[in-house]
Amino acid sequence: MDGDLLSELLAPLRLHGVFYSRWSARAPWGVAGDRDDCAILHYVQKGTCTVELPETRPIQLRAGDLAVFPRGSAHHLADAPGRPTVPLAHLLPQRTPGAVRTVWIDGPGPETTMLCGGLHYDAAAAAPLYRALPRVLVLDSAMMSGQPLLADTLARLAGEWDTAEPGAQLVALRAFELTFVLALRAALGNLAADEPVLRALRHPAISQALLAVHTRFAEPWTVETLAAEAGLSRSAFAATFRELVGEAPMRHLTARRMQEAARLLAETALPHGRISERVGYRSPVGFHLAFRQWYGTTPGDYRRSRPDTGT
Structure with a gap:
């Protein structure tokens, strides 16, 4: 890890x-x-x-x-x-x-x-x-x-x-x-070696891609660039990632971006445009659509439903 x-x-x-x-x-x-x-x-x-x-x-x-x-x-x-x-x-x-x-x-x-x-x-x-x-x-x-x-x-x-x-x-x-x-x-450290989560965390290539997704999610990643980060071909990376992580690389990236977007909406008063940039979306419209599809609500409604939003 x-x-x-x-x-x-x-x-x-x-x-x-x-x-x-x-x-x-x-x-x-x-x-x-x-x-x-x-x-x-x-x-x-x-x-x-x-x-x-x-x-x-x-x-x-x-x-x-x-x-x-x-x-x-x-x-x-x-x-x-x-x-x-x-x-x-x-x-x-x-x-x-x-x-x-x-x-x-x-x-x-x-x-x-x-x-x-x-x-x-x-x-x-x-x-x-x-x-x-x-x-x-x-x-x-x-x-x-x-x-x-x-x-x-x-x-x-x-x-x-x-x-x-x-x-x-x-x-x-x-x-x-x-x-x-x-x-x-x-x-x-004591899980069976065949546990999927442990295999993903210990896999030298997939763990490298996971670290990139979780720490550098704002970068304009594609399957090709994540595969290069992992040091694998596109097809080998996509297949291995799905096998070990349980979902496609880009969906995992979207999940991480949406996690961070929800946190920023709940804990800060940053404008939606700034949040979209911070989580890797080039336009607020694209971010709005992605957020609504992921959470079933708009960023604005999500923020209003969280009373602890920063000011």
Whole structure:
């Protein structure tokens, strides 16, 4: 991942809030979480638990293990496979970013304690390769021992539970952001070699093209010039890119441009003409048409729907 492509893939997510909770659950117990537009982390401090997702085998987590759900996939957590579950919304009816909660589930069996966090982000800003990540990534305690910064950050988060301190919410957000990025970096290094997202990130030619798309999207790229950047023929580049990334090079470029355009519309007061230039469109009309086709709304309507637009 030359040039820190992982950072470029994560940057457009614009993490903006974290809800986190500490769990103490005594068997038997089971909780069903719906899909959410946030990255979810479960860190087991004590005991064990089972993660169940549709059409996959149950995953057992032990003390010191970390499970990451990059796209907030729906899943069940329980002390054992097949347990009856209660909806997460019944235990935590409101999970507002910035809030902290403690959940107690009483029972006669062994206790499991966990630290759970939900990092909120704009789902529309997720890069295609990010959306191609596995539904869950697990770092077991042995892998965690090789990641001292990650392990230390989690240990401090688990022990820091006084939200009355000044700046506590911002500190928690930054700490969970660090945990998330470190966990993804470590998990990607341990994915099976045939995972499409890993093959794309590790492919010397395609990763070079991806880095160009994500950092130099305003340039007048064509399939031919991207192929030259990658050092491949046009046909070989187009076929390999589609195979590994899951879409054509120019569509991936459009996705990145639209991500940046949406960010500029939401966070700045730049005129539409300036934004069109910044994201690689030679005319405001072409930008307007492309944006409307991509998001189903005009740039102006998109900006008006975002109350946090810069002034």
